[in-house]
Amino acid sequence: MSPAATPLLSVRDLAVEFGTVDGPVRAVDGVDLDIAAGETVAIVGESGSGKSTTAMAIIGLLASGGSVARGSIELDGNDLTQYSEAKMRQVRGAQIGLVPQDPMSNLNPVAKIGTQVGETLLAHGLATRKDVAAKVVETLERAGLPDAATRATQYPHEFSGGMRQRALIAIGLACNPRLLIADEPTSALDVTVQQTILDQIDRLTTELGTAVLLITHDLGLAAERASRVIVMHRGRVVEQGPAKQILEAPQHPYTRSLVAAAPSVAAVRLRPEEFRGADLGIAGDAPRVRDNIVEISNLTKVYKTRGRGEDFRAVDDVSLAIPRGETVAIVGESGSGKTTTARMLLKVIDPTSGTMTFDGQDVASLKGPALREFRQKVQPIFQDPYSSLNPMFTVERLVEEPLTHYRRGSAKERAARVRQLMDDVALPQSMLRRYPSELSGGQRQRVAIARALALSPDLVVCDEPVSALDVLVQDQILTLLRDLQREYGLSYLFISHDLAVVRLISDYVCVMKDGRLVEAASSEEIFTNPRDAYTRRLLASIPGNELGIAG
Template sequence: MMRTRESATHGEVVLDIRDLKVAFAAGDTAKLAVKGLDLQVKAGEVVALVGESGSGKSVTSLSTMGLLPPNAMVSGSVEVTGHQVIGLPEERMRKLRATEIAMVFQEPMTALNPVLTVEQQLTEALETHNLAFGQAARDRAISLLERVGIPDAAKRIKQYPHQFSGGQRQRIVIAMALTCEPKVIIADEPTTALDVTVQADVLDLLRELKDDLGVGILLITHNMGVVADMADRVSVMFMGDLVEEGTVQDILYRPQHPYTQALLAAVPRLTDVALTHDDEAGRLEAERVAAAAAADREVVLSAKNIAIDYKVKSGVFRAAEGVSFDVAAGETTALVGESGSGKSTVAKAVLGLLPTAEGELRVQGRDLARLKGKEAKLARRAIGVVFQDPAASLDPRFPIGDCIMEPMVVHKVGSKADRVARAKELLAAVKLPADVLNRYPHELSGGQKQRVGIARALVLDPTVLIADEPTSALDVSVQATVLEMLKEIQADFGFACLFVSHDLAVVDHLADNVVVMKRGQVVEQGPTEQVLHFPQEDYTKELLAAAPVPDPDAQKVRREARHRLLGMGAS
């Protein structure tokens, strides 16, 4: 039989942090990561804790869960529903987790056990905390999956995590957090790994849980659009200090601290989008400007009706079909769409990593599909690539200089002195000092690693650059710096850029043209001003409505427009 628990009264303080200090011992020294933090979360409200990497956000969340490593030295007070967490024995802390406080992690696939069914993972917490057993626990697990929007929950509960999509996995993680009816949920970057439409669905779900169950949510994020969409109050952290706090309107409309102002200034914004009306005059003007810009273009990458197949056990799966677009020198064309839309598949085909089943894919007039041996290798020299994860794309055993020069070694370009000179030239172009050549990847920040990735992509002077989500792993201010640098370098080097992204604000900032993909096909394409600001297709409008903006009032309008497009009604 399932035991029900009493929920917190709306407005009651469920998480109370007072003068929290956290330091980490490192040899004979200690690094102070959190410097006297005060923060409260009440039942039925969302408090957003924002700041860049290293600001102390995640250390604060781990403190509330009692999950800090052994070398952490903690002082101050952290109370969860009246229970003091600091100094609490592990056995008693384990009872608090799930029953009073639970956590939703950033990456759902690492938060779920791949060798256990969803049923086993959901019922484990209920049985561990003596809340339900057997069929009662299974029924509770099914109702939780239904609550978070998993279709056909009674059948799918027997499946494993890999059999669900990314958005469904995140919903399962939220269901796990709710198993024991906690009064506090810590949501640590819960939507970072998700597409904009799936992100919007997960945020809708969290909003429902807050309203219906009265759960207090501490939302940790660097996405100011998510803050505008979800938060009641905002706390801003910088280098371990709480530098500003207030209502979401106060922080996003009237920031006082220079760091908050700089953080908001760095956020790319997608505004003036015609979702709720048809701006015929604006659309015609955008078309006129686009036609004038298209008059003098040097096309270097051209795809005409390409199709791409994957071999699977049952035969062949067509991942993309009838895809056509072109990219000119000095221009950026963005491929956008949800996961599974085919955008990364198309990018891999351009790189020569996947064969095309139909159509023509030409770089500088040469059809890549028909080239063999030395000709194919020579054609691919003209294509550079910047990967999504800057840390994973650099070999940790090699100094930065070797990482940058590796393509020149592979293609036997230049002498050793020529290669070093080229590497130094490109480091200067990406605004890094020459002494970085002798440093190793682990000695650089995320933004510096991505700059190195861009330098390496340019080392053979490519005519086409493929950039696959190159800023999604970066903080907002670092992202802004890298995007501006990409624009400057493109102006200097004149390459054509194929930019793969799900961040439509970044696309609006960087791209000249946009290709919108859905289920392997192009649904809309054209100049950025036309496609992102005067969309014609409902799918494009849904993508745009799902992209959160750092403006609470505008975000509410956009959320209501999305619900109308989906037939959900305004909320």
């Protein structure tokens, strides 16, 4: 923004406090920022840095106990801190749109997607009862949701994570706001859909003069999409300036640590040793030369579709193997079948046809004690920590739960194990008494990882395990997974849409599209010499590649 330009949004000396039993805690302190009409500004920083709290203060949606202790938030010269709640309700949606981070907790699970989009349009007078259905479809299409007319009649649980996030984007853009606050708007999306959504947000900015405040831990996305970057650490702004300058020549030590921790497709793997072979054990290829802990052959999952024509093949004739002590990653767009494959391996759902073996045992035939033993040896880390953690349990009980269920050790030994796991995932012991609602998204995911590691499994199925984490914690978790693998000989099936992360962690990569395996090879070969056009398109879609920052 040029010095002479009048900012659309101007924040000065903002301080935000939260009341606790021990007194007020200052989460944001002395933040200044300006955003001009049509400008995109990114706030980056690790979990707990205050970036989302700053955004929620701007739109007047601070969590319970939060308040603006000092400072001003001016939109077009009007100080929003002086507005009543009734007046702020007129601002939200119409002037300031919001795309929140967690789609499962921000969509009503018992209301159809079309109803939820329609409510926004009706509330702000942008549709009537007669034309709301047509405008809902138009809004969903603008957010990149395919077959919008059908999707409008479905519920959130019928959507993939990426589709739910697109529905939230549709709601945030429904009223063509002057300022859009996008809090991790594409964290659940694969790179190609991410690119589509961000292109659409860019077009909106250009056509309507809408400003975008982008909250993200993805430095590649910030480098590619924002004109300016603001770096926050412990509630304060430590550095800000043009995006390219900040990310190519960071001045503050904290900013330098963020850039250094960001994964890149060009980066070397976390393991220093040379790659140890290229045979993935795919049926029909060269003979298997490794001890495979998992072998999958001709796996297929077909869902019956009521009144919608042909049945849906979520997974179609997939064959692969997971060598013991190594990491196989499955990548692909939302809906490609990668998570369905993982769920079948976990025996959460049954395959329609094909075979899966774990340690030589047929997974489909496991029952009774054998199934109980399998459950202990194969543990999941799910994508959405909010829905996979019991909100009524403390962190201590959540992490201890598998140890208690399988009667591992005495109460004293279990307590010691829980404390060790908290150290392993870089969470302080003081969080043991907290509940999931009191944690950030990144902290919740670390609790989920600690719980998965509690039983010392042989195979961990990681479904987007670091997608909710900022780059510093992401780096810690990936290093932790690597160290645990090296120490205990763990095997990983790693599901991810983040190819830069996959490059760091994987020995082998399987690329899926529309339920089928289109390419499978060593990680080195996939990233340096991709053979399939779809794989090349995935690699080309990664934000920040041109700066060597992706993740």
